[in-house]
Amino acid sequence: MAVEKLFKDEATEEKGERARMASFVGAMAIADLVKTTLGPKGMDKILQSTGRGHSVTVTNDGATILKSLHIDNPAAKVLIDISKVQDDEVGDGTTSVVVLAGELLREAEKLVGSKIHPMTIISGYRMASDCARKALLDRVKDNKDNAEKFRSDLMRIAMTTLSSKILSQDKEHFAKLAVDAVMRLKGSTNLESIQIIKKAGGSLKDSFLDEGFILDKKIGLGQPKRIENANILVANTAMDTDKVKIYGARVRVDSMAKVAQIEGAEKEKMREKVQKIIGHGINCFVNRQLIYNFPEELFADAGILAIEHADFDGIERLALVTGGEIASTFDNPESVKLGHCKLIEEIMIGEDKLIHFSGVEMGQACTIVLRGASFHVLDEAERSLHDALCVLSQTVNDSRVLLGGGWPEMVMAKAVDELARKTPGKKSHAIEAFSRALIAIPTTIADNAGLDSAELVAQLRAEHHKEESNAGIDVITGSVGDMSALGISEAFKVKQAVLLSATEAAEMILRVDEIITCAPRKREDRM
């Protein structure tokens, strides 16, 4: 007797082959979607949001594309998730990880079709991914000790990363910006201290790195526009009417005269506070919260530059660059650390006035000002630069470097192929499939560049058959070239993360033999 209903209405269940099919198809669809963005000649996508204004984003960044998709297929969601994690962890390779996972699943589908159990495929994939990782480890270069070489490594990595983005025209310029900015961090991965300011106008080439700090604020009226040898107090305190914080306090008076008195007392309190702040011997005061007219006037009288409503990040960054501490009480002026800088001035970028702090004490933070023709260009430039900065900051910590242009994939594929020949049993099919999936990446790069991928990949493979080959795809000339001579490098950490997360995701999807979708939660229609 058949069970009438096991699940709730609208809940669906897919079993066995059908479930596997559903996840393969979903995952491959996602991989094919981002496939065309891979490599230096990859194309961009236009994303139009469904929100108000139908804002448009033009991007080449895998994570950004996938984030904005509304996907219902569960397997596809797994791929989107790995791409997000890749973005958070290493910042780059978000497209490659999805493409590789998709290729692994495509190969797996063929194997399942020829009656190999998913579990066998998984164990083969695991062996292959271990082997591939080892192969990479054998061929990494580490120039940590040689500062000059290390810097050129960083430059190459930055250029390789940027070459697939909108910034490729000026990649040398931007690579230099990124490397300079990251080198200033001195090993920290805290990208918060690199500020990116976007100002429309000018061309991408006009973008520059500023050693100081730029705050997107205006200077209060009647206050000095230029201060040399500034002592800065960075604060987070209320500069409107200071509320009494004791619970239940309220003002209750019985005559107008008393209101005036209390108002006077309040003003007095504020005046005292301002006096205390001024007593620190400062000539610049930056507050996170608003500064009302009255205190602003007081500051102006004292010849102090007061900047209000700097956002939280701004405050933290400012404290970091100037070496001051973020203060909220002002009773002990002698022990509060003040920030210092050589010069504060108002500068103009395009049409906007900004406040520029230069000659700061702590050299860690810096600002990159991006210029570009339109907001779309600027947004995309910011994303690209962010990718480059992420990769560089990770590379500073883990200085192992690989060559690019499909070279790592070919090295891995070769090692994996050899493993397949040595492995007895059905697993070897899976291992072979893994190497085919790896080769799919250079193939895609070549395809996207409009080259004859079959011919190129075959040449590449032959080239790699020789020991210690540096061959990769040179997209510019459309032939196989020496990657180390061309200066195309990638960070080991990125490649490793791509390899491991893609295998993990493929494994996860392969293990599934049943998909149960619950009924979607009923939402009240507010539209």
Added chain:
Amino acid sequence: MIDEVEDRRNQSHYNRRVNIYKQQQQHLPLEPYTHTYTVCTADLNHFVDPTNTSMALAFDEYGRPFIILREQESKSRLRGIDAQKANIAAGVAVSRILRTSLGPKGMDKMLQSPDGDITITNDGATILEQMDVDNQIGKLMVELSRSQDYEIGDGTTGVVVMAGALLEQAEKLLERGIHPIRVAEGFEISSRIAVDHLEKIAHKFDFSATNIEPLVQTCMTTLSSKIVNRCKRSLAEIAVKSVMAVADLERKDVNLDLIKVEGKVGGKLEDTELIYGIIVDKDMSHPQMPKQIEDAKIAILTCPFEPPKPKTKHKVDIDTVEKFQTLRKQEQKYFDDMVQKCKDVGATLVICQWGFDDEANHLLMHRNLPAVRWVGGVELELIAIATGGRIVPRFQELTPEKLGKAGLVREKAFGTTKDRMLYIEHCANSKAVTVFIRGGNKMMIEETKRSIHDALCVARNLIRNNSIVYGGGAAEISCSIAVEAAADKYPGVEQYAIRAFADALDSVPMALAENSGLSPIETLSAVKAQQIKENNHCCGIDCNDTGTNDMREQNVFETLIGKQQQILLATQVVKMILKIDDVISPSEY
């Protein structure tokens, strides 16, 4: 109305009843009962529905119909053998879903929640819980798996498969006309035989704080069926070490609350580590506080660094300038006092459950007293246990003795995003540990958390009771042989039920073999024959294709209590389902 009834008279086997009804009608005065007629016809309409055979329409001694179940027509109802069969079918359907997840080669299920979140898991309890089951019996199976999870923590898939197998067997017996109660009793007897038999074949095995190898082996058996089996060895070691760290070996008890399982996406599974201390997903309240504190003395506070908020309603009226000023002074003094008190007792780190006022935050920073805010209650307790401190609810009660101690407190950043966590290590009392999981994506972390939980439970069960049985279906096969042998001694109908129970026990190893790609019947019969011939109860299914089916050599163990609980729980639920003979459910609108 009456015509209608007459029309239907010849239609079916309701004839008789309608005739009686008509006869009775003739004796009755028509007028006063018009209302009853309406109700009655409604019921008669219902009679035509062939699924509802004998309905709750009854007649009193005067032949007046009256209604037992309200709103009869809107309810669907199953009775007798049909009810039992429907229930069994539902139970079996649930267990069939889980069947493929059993064992080291079991597959995973992908579940999409009502909000669209994805869970990929192999854990029976989790699958069932998220499955959105609507069927009543299905829900019973969900409960079954959940109770195994609460009690034992592992074997949640096995118990459902077992119950499903018992139900399948019961259906066959019911078809042969054996009364469900007799079947239930037979099952009860055999479950007792099986449990006793397990006791007999169980091995005590020795372990101590230094020799944890046997524990690790058992945890590895549990982990081998999960996606994390890639590094089951290291995870099993982590699980055992953490359990040993918090275990009270004399009382044979483990408080699993002391083990915190924390996860963070990124990195790889191999980076998962055990930390003798606590990890809190928080950072210092002020960005410029020191990121590392050695030999920290920790004040653990549950009072906010804010002016007090008395619970009684009150008002402080300000009507003169003096009052305004005194109040202001008081406020400043208040913040000052709070920070000073912490400083006075010698604290070098403040961990607080609540938030800080900006002013207080700066004062703390200023006096060089790092602080962490918004730490959750559970974490606060764990920190208190780990550091040997006391949770202090008021500043007045802060004394040096109440401070917790930790060798090292540090903030660690992850990845490219602004993600920081606070490590509290080298604590005074190491009886609180954290398992920190890394993995490629969110689903992986969640699944690893569940797997670690299972492994922790297994290790705990072993510390409570160090008896083990052999896995890989060996215990089930051995029980099946014992039950089969015992069956012949029982006179009466129960004998059939006992035999059926033995068959049901076989289904677990059968599912294992099936999932591992072996031919189930052939493998099972070979193993069974081997067990009887060699009198060796360690023979099981060789799922990993290692060439031997002696589970002792393969080091595949399961806990005795886990297995016993599986059999008992499965039998109980099956008994309950068998005893149901009437299912009344409101039909859909």
